[in-house]
Amino acid sequence: xxxxxxxxxxxxxxxxxxxxxxxxxxxxxxxxxxxxxxxxxxxxxxxxxxxxxxxxxxxxxxxxxxxxxxxxxxxxxxxxxxxxxxxxxxxxxxxxxxxxxxxxxxxxxxxxxxxx
Amino acid sequence: xxxxxxxxxxxxxxxxxxxxxxxxxxxxxxxxxxxxxxxxxxxxxxxxxxxxxxxxxxxxxxxxxxxxxxxxxxxxxxxxxxxxxxxxxxxxxxxxxxxxxxxxxxxxxxxxxx
Numbered sequence: 001x002x003x004x005x006x007x008x009x010x011x012x013x014x015x016x017x018x019x020x021x022x023x024x025x026x027x028x029x030x031x032x033x034x035x036x037x038x039x040x041x042x043x044x045x046x047x048x049x050x051x052x053x054x055x056x057x058x059x060x061x062x063x064x065x066x067x068x069x070x071x072x073x074x075x076x077x078x079x080x081x082x083x084x085x086x087x088x089x090x091x092x093x094x095x096x097x098x099x100x101x102x103x104x105x106x107x108x109x110x111x112x113x114x115x116x
Numbered sequence: 117x118x119x120x121x122x123x124x125x126x127x128x129x130x131x132x133x134x135x136x137x138x139x140x141x142x143x144x145x146x147x148x149x150x151x152x153x154x155x156x157x158x159x160x161x162x163x164x165x166x167x168x169x170x171x172x173x174x175x176x177x178x179x180x181x182x183x184x185x186x187x188x189x190x191x192x193x194x195x196x197x198x199x200x201x202x203x204x205x206x207x208x209x210x211x212x213x214x215x216x217x218x219x220x221x222x223x224x225x226x227x228x229x230x
Contacts, residue, residue, distance in 0.1 A: 006159075034217050043206065043222045044160075093159055095218070103148045103167065103210050105218055109159040 002028050004096050006108035013084055013115055021079045021111045023094035029074040030096035034105065035067075038091040050077045074099070084115040118143045118209045122221035130229050135194040137224050139181075139207030142188065149190040150208040150218065151181055160206065166190065167212070177201070202228045 003026040013019050023033055032051050036044040048069050050056040056069035066088075068080040077096075081088050091112050095105040123138040141147055148167045152160040164175025171183040181192045190207060204225050208218040 041225075044218075044220045046217050046219070049217055091157075095160075103212055103216070104165075105210075107152075107160040110157070112157065 002096075002098065002104075002106040004030075004094065004106045004108040006092075006094060006111050008111060009109065010112045011114070013113070015085055015115055016083055018080055018082045019084055019113060021081075021092055021094075021113070023077045023079070023096065023108050025075045025096040025106070028096075028106075029099045030077075031074065031099045032097040033071055033077040034095045034097075035069060035077075035079050036093045036095070038093060038110075040091075044093060047079075081113065084113070086115045089113055089115045118145075118147065118211065118219045120207050120209050120219055120221035122205075122207050122224050124224055125222065126225045126227065128227045128229065129197050131199055132196050135179075135192070135197045135201065135226065137192040137205050137207075137226065139190045139192065139221060140188050141190060141207070141209045143209055143211065145211045145213065148210045148212060149181075149183060150210070151175065151179070151190075151192050152206045152208060152220075154204045154206065154223075163192070163205075197226075197228055199228050199230065202226055 005024045007022045035047045038044045047062045048056045048058045050071040052071050058064045071077040093110045094108045119142045121140045150165045151163040166183045174180045179194045206223045207221040
């Protein structure tokens, strides 16, 4: 199989605080992980591409200082939303690509972030 | 550059009727095409994919899609809709180039009536 988990599944935080979301590939090594953001009733917007051991590549318009991405190992990537504001409330989804695959991506179940 | 257009943000069919969800793509390289389904507050589940070879691909839950290069389309169909098919459907494009992310269409909400 190819299972990707995310933790937490839901998080509520106060405005101004930081939140860390974890994305793990449970049964495979992921050389590349992707972070997406999904607004209600909207499509998935690619935020950044994360390669193990190197800096993430952010899409245009995504603030890299606000959305910190770390891919420290072949099975774990983290997204930290720093100084969160209500407009950061969204559904965040990660996906992971296997080491030996050029295109197949496996998606996590998503994390619902609510900033109050 | 790659992009995906899903025609129709909402599609409503009766149970037992044909489902047709439209997807057109744009790609400067040979595309890899995907259909995903998403249920409320859940992640994405892969329905089917086209990479190379046979242009008619069959997926899970009775869905299938046909890659038509001349029409740059990858429409999703199911002969007979079931109530459990009500969900959000996303078409996505990628390529065989290393590091290419999936580019998603805006999604189509499929609703069923009995």
